[in-house]
Amino acid sequence: MTTNRIACFGGIYNNYLALEVAIHDAKGRGVDAIYCLGDMGAFGPHPNRVFPLLHEHNVLCLQGNYDDSIGNELEDCQCGYTDPRDNHFAQISYDYTLANTSSDNRRFLRELPKQRRIELGPLSVLLCHGSPRKVNEFLWESTTATQFLDSLVEKERVDVIAATHTGIKWHRRLRDDQHFVNVGVLGRPENDGQTNVWYALLEHSPASGFKTEFVSVEYDHERLAREMGEEHLPDEFVEAVISGWWTTCLEVLPGKERKRGRY
Secondary structure, three states: OOOOEEEEEOOOOOOHHHHHHHHHHHHHOOOOEEEEOOOOOOOOOOHHHHHHHHHHOOOEEOOOHHHHHHHOOOOOOOOOOOOHHHHHHHHHHHHHHHHOOOHHHHHHHHOOOOOEEEEEOOEEEEEOOOOOOOOOOOOOOOOOOHHHHHHHHHHHOOOEEEEOOOOOOEEEEOHHHOEEEEOOOOOOOOOOOOOOEEEEEEEEEOOOEEEEEEEEEOOOHHHHHHHHHHOOOOHHHHHHHHHOOOOOOOOOOOHHHHHOOOO
16 A cells, blocks of 8 residues: 555643544545654653554554653653753652563563654655654754754665654755655643643655644543642652643753743
8 A cells, every 4th residue: 555644642641631632633534654763651640542553543652762762661761851850750650660661561661662764655765763863862943953963864775754752843955855744742832831732743755745744633632631630740740731832841942942932
């Protein structure tokens, strides 16, 4: 079967409620396949509720840093933070997710590929988590040079690279009509004061060539927040879901991206 339109989900972060909405939305848009670019766990409640949705709807997954850590029961999430406060909250999230992920689901995460190469019409596409060279590399719109992205697609010999990890979506057209896309995440809002989350549609057609569309996902964020509280996850996490503003993982943000937030 020729693939011309796909949905790409970034970090789910245990947000099974947003995942369910996104799956049905993507299927309603006639996608040929759905991919998750890693980080099934973290941040939210009830890790095991994500996996039945992935399996039932044939979502094709790859391994993010969180999945590697949970699957192999490592000491931390390998998230790439350097700030002590960020690492403190990351450890709380990681310990909760590890303790509440079943052995079968840990095995599934452990066996996932770190990258996938697919064909989108005539285009070659590399799906990865952080970047092709490092699973937990943060590639931000404001600080990532176009020349660097050009070198990545040239080295990987692809037309499109799609990644996630940062939690904030963006798309840049490169030379020779090549592209880099950060598909965003389903797990938490984008630090913009809105409660929705995002995924990306990647499409190729003979008439218009390559196209990226970012799709907003409205889900029952109040229910998610209640369940986070019931699971005794940090109030800071709950506030982010309710307010749409990040309260943790802030020090990793470049200046331009951080200025968009409240904190």
